[in-house]
Amino acid sequence: MQDRLSNRNLVKxxxxxxxxxxxxxxxxxxxxxxxxxxxxxxxxxxxxVEKGVNSETYDEELAESLSISKEYLRVxxxxxxKKDWIGMIVGGTIQLYPAGFTAFHKWxxxxxxxxxxxxxxxxxxxxxxxFQNQTQNSTQNVHQVNITNNPDFNSAVDAIVSLITDPNRPxxxxxxxxxxxxxxxxxxxxxxxxxxxxDKKWDNSRQIRFKILNxxxxxxxxxxxxxxxxxxxTNYPLDDFVGNDDITTTDPETNDPYSNNGVLTGxxxxxxxICDRAGAVGDTFESRLHFREFTRLEIEGTWHRxxxxxxxxxxxxxxxxxxxxxxxxxxxxxxxxxxx
Amino acid sequence: xxxxxxxxxxxxxxxxxxxxxxLEPGMTQAKEPFEIQQPxxxxxxxxxxxxxxxxxxxxxxxxxxxxxxxxxxxxxVRLGLKNSILSIRLKTVEAIREINNETFVPSLIEALQENxxxxxxxxxxxxxxxxxxxxxxxxxxxxTKLKFNLSNPISSKDxxxxxxxxxxxxxSNKEVCNTNFK
Numbered sequence: 001m002q003d004r005l006s007n008r009n010l011v012k013x014x015x016x017x018x019x020x021x022x023x024x025x026x027x028x029x030x031x032x033x034x035x036x037x038x039x040x041x042x043x044x045x046x047x048x049v050e051k052g053v054n055s056e057t058y059d060e061e062l063a064e065s066l067s068i069s070k071e072y073l074r075v076x077x078x079x080x081x082k083k084d085w086i087g088m089i090v091g092g093t094i095q096l097y098p099a100g101f102t103a104f105h106k107w108x109x110x111x112x113x114x115x116x117x118x119x120x121x122x123x124x125x126x127x128x129x130x131f132q133n134q135t136q137n138s139t140q141n142v143h144q145v146n147i148t149n150n151p152d153f154n155s156a157v158d159a160i161v162s163l164i165t166d167p168n169r170p171x172x173x174x175x176x177x178x179x180x181x182x183x184x185x186x187x188x189x190x191x192x193x194x195x196x197x198x199d200k201k202w203d204n205s206r207q208i209r210f211k212i213l214n215x216x217x218x219x220x221x222x223x224x225x226x227x228x229x230x231x232x233x234t235n236y237p238l239d240d241f242v243g244n245d246d247i248t249t250t251d252p253e254t255n256d257p258y259s260n261n262g263v264l265t266g267x268x269x270x271x272x273x274i275c276d277r278a279g280a281v282g283d284t285f286e287s288r289l290h291f292r293e294f295t296r297l298e299i300e301g302t303w304h305r306x307x308x309x310x311x312x313x314x315x316x317x318x319x320x321x322x323x324x325x326x327x328x329x330x331x332x333x334x335x336x337x338x339x340x
Numbered sequence: 341x342x343x344x345x346x347x348x349x350x351x352x353x354x355x356x357x358x359x360x361x362x363l364e365p366g367m368t369q370a371k372e373p374f375e376i377q378q379p380x381x382x383x384x385x386x387x388x389x390x391x392x393x394x395x396x397x398x399x400x401x402x403x404x405x406x407x408x409x410x411x412x413x414x415x416x417v418r419l420g421l422k423n424s425i426l427s428i429r430l431k432t433v434e435a436i437r438e439i440n441n442e443t444f445v446p447s448l449i450e451a452l453q454e455n456x457x458x459x460x461x462x463x464x465x466x467x468x469x470x471x472x473x474x475x476x477x478x479x480x481x482x483x484t485k486l487k488f489n490l491s492n493p494i495s496s497k498d499x500x501x502x503x504x505x506x507x508x509x510x511x512s513n514k515e516v517c518n519t520n521f522k
Contacts, residue, residue: 186398190461191425192468193398224460227424247427250471251463270462287460 172201173258178301184242188233189225197246200255201298204266205243206291207236207309211340213286222278223285224271234340241296241303264295272316274326283320284329289313290337311337393419393428401428409435418444421451426468429455430475437479445483446517449506452476456499470494477502484509 063070176182176198184194188208197205211232220229237244245268249255254265272287279285291314295307312335319329332339392404393416401423408416417439420432429451436444455472459465473494481488486505490498510517 186425187461190459190465191396191398192427193402196427224458226457226459245464247464248467248471250467252467268463269466271458271466272460273458 172297172299173256174201175199176201176203176298178298181298181301182241182243182296182303184237184239184244187247188244189230190247192247194242194244194247196248197243198255198296198298198303199249202255202257202264203243203246203249203296203298203303204253204255204264204293205246205296206266206268206293207243208245209233209236209290209340211288213284213288216279216283216285218274218278218283218285222275224273236292240294240309241305243294243296245291266293270314270316272318274318274320276325278326279320281320281322281324285318285326286329287316288340289316290340292337311335313337313339315339393417394423396424398425398428401425402431405431405435409439412439414439414441414443418447421447426459426465426472430468430472433472433475433479437475437482440482442483442513442516445480445506445510445513448476448480448483449503449510452480452499452503452506456496473499480506 060070180195182194182198182203182205184197186193189210197203210230211234212229214229220227223229251267252265253267254260254263257264268291270289272285272289274285291312292309293312294305294309296303297306298304313332315332317329317331318326321327392400393408395401395404401420405417405420405428408414408420417432417435420435421429423429423432433448433451436448452473455469455476459469470493477488477490477494480486480502484506486509488498488502488505490502
């Protein structure tokens with residue numbers, strides 16, 4: 001448990017917290033809800049378990065030991081006890097598992113060591129080391145600068161898929177249960193519904209924010225934006241399970257970890273280009289596209305982010321050159337979200 | 341999708357999109373009688389329905405499409421092919437396949453041409469465009485009874501063949517392609 005706490009980000013990202021607390025507030029609860037723990041909240045829960053406390057325990061002593069106000073603790077616990085919980089305790093400690101089934105108790109004991117040993121396999125593997133630019137000297141009226149080293153994103157979820165073989169393990173296989181999900185509305189650039197971003201309970205997804213720098217007022221109709229430039233989107237979605245840059249699973253994605261050695265895969269090749277006829281020599285255009293890859297999981301019809309965010313960015317910089325076309329102008333592809 | 345394919349798609353951007361001037365060699369712009377024509381009569385407020393099915397709000401456009409489909413208003417249904425949202429276009433083609441009326445062929449030809457441009461969005465959008473290509477082509481096969489030999493993935497050469505054959509079909513079926521939409 002200490003190892004998990006020391007790796008707080010990981011714990012937070014996979015946090016489907018099943019917490020054993022004996023108290024009136026959770027008595028009789030039968031369903032599992034997911035939690036996204038903030039560190040403080042996690043510490044509160046840990047303290048509650050350590051002390052063997054119940055719903056009467058939001059006292060001054062506990063608040064002081066956590067360096068929080070009594071009011072905050074009360075609000076937190078009030079909200080906590082409102083939820084519909086399954087009460088679980090194993091060895092007097094809080095356990096973190098992505099589970100949701102009636103025989104959880106048995107399963108949890110049998111697989112505790114497996115989880116402990118392998119939870120750190122939950123990570124992203126993005127073999128993006130850079131990219132190459134190519135200018136196409138074409139007789140056509142367009143020139144495309146290409147990313148030749150395509151970003152690929154793999155998330156290993158084998159710790160909670162492949163290694164758990166108990167027949168009573170939670171069933172996260174198959175198609176998503178809510179065909180109207182995942183939620184989030186429409187894509188901020190192309191307008192397509194985000195509902196198509198997932199077809200299974202597991203899903204490799206992505207968030208986007210973007211900014212367009214168009215100092216020479218190039219017309220949208222001369223660019224890949226076609227009809228109009230979208231308004232800059234400077235923030236990622238508030239709900240961290242929303243993949244606002246995920247409208248389909250055919251781009252391609254692998255979202256069935258059970259048939260892919262516990263690995264989900266994703267792929268993306270951003271494109272921005274301008275017709276040759278647009279602008280004058282020396283004009284510039286830049287689209288700053290920032291992304292956060294992540295893995296999400298639908299539990300009982302509700303989507304949850306279960307991985308850390310994996311940031312990357314593509315700053316497409318174009319400049320009209322003397323040949324009469326738009327060439328690359330030191331575009332940037334990097335595994336961070338700097339320079340927005 | 342590999343970058344070569346990206347390049348190929350993009351090279352057709354200005355060739356096929358009406359805002360640009362040049363055409364890719366060998367690919368011809370649709371001419372009359374394949375242009376979309378305005379319906380002769382309408383029983384409901386056309387402007388409002390047009391605006392809805394052309395809306396950039398997915399839910400609004402989808403609702404307008406569903407309504408037009410249920411009301412068998414083919415004039416409005418076909419306008420869905422002009423929506424900037426690809427998934428609305430895709431749903432429109434699926435609706436057209438269900439309606440199964442060959443007067444939609446000219447509109448499908450035009451939609452196939454316009455779907456060859458490169459759009460902002462990368463792999464996700466390109467996969468959408470590929471799906472739209474397939475759906476349009478299969479619908480054209482259904483309506484015209486033509487059979488197209490396609491590679492996988494569908495190449496620009498395939499698209500050209502589909503367009504050429506479909507346009508030839510229209511020349512041979514002027515009574516269908518040259519009429520106001522029913």
